[in-house]
Amino acid sequence: MKNITNQLINDEAGFIVSAELVLISTIAVLAMIVGLSEVANSVNNELEDVGSAFGRINQSFHVAGTSGHKGWTSGSYFEDQLDFCDGEDDIVCDRRPRNEGHSY
Template identity: 75%
Template sequence: MKNIINQLINDEAGFIVSAELVLISSIAVLAMIVGLSEVANNVNQELEDVGSAFSCIDQSYMLSNAHGHKGCTESSSFYDQSDFCSGQWDVQ
């Protein structure tokens, strides 16, 4: 029994493998956190661009004197004012 305990105490075969595994897994976790943070920032920027594009849509276009089935019209106009928070950098 004393011989088996001494063999277990002196056995270091799995130590190097487990230390390398901890080092590699911690590097992988840190890289994943940085990568997901960058993905989140880029998705946020793209959604901000989509919101800015929607705010640039002209909502005041109108047709005057539109007639029946043949689609006859005589004039059209638009008037657009800038909306609240319609700038490109307003969405945070």
């Protein structure tokens, strides 16, 4: 039993491989964190573009009135106003909120 314990203590055959794997794993995890952060930022930007496109759909209409022999109809009109957050770049991940009376 003592012989096996001494062999395990003195065994350094896998030490270099383990250190290299730890280094490679650390670099891979850091690269994945940076990559996923960029993916999340890109997804947020694309979703903001989709929301902006939906917000910019113009629903205004105008129906002209008509008149003829002994009859007439009045026209109708509706104008679509811009809503809150209809513009582009309303959602930005890297910008601090506006200072609204708060001290940061």
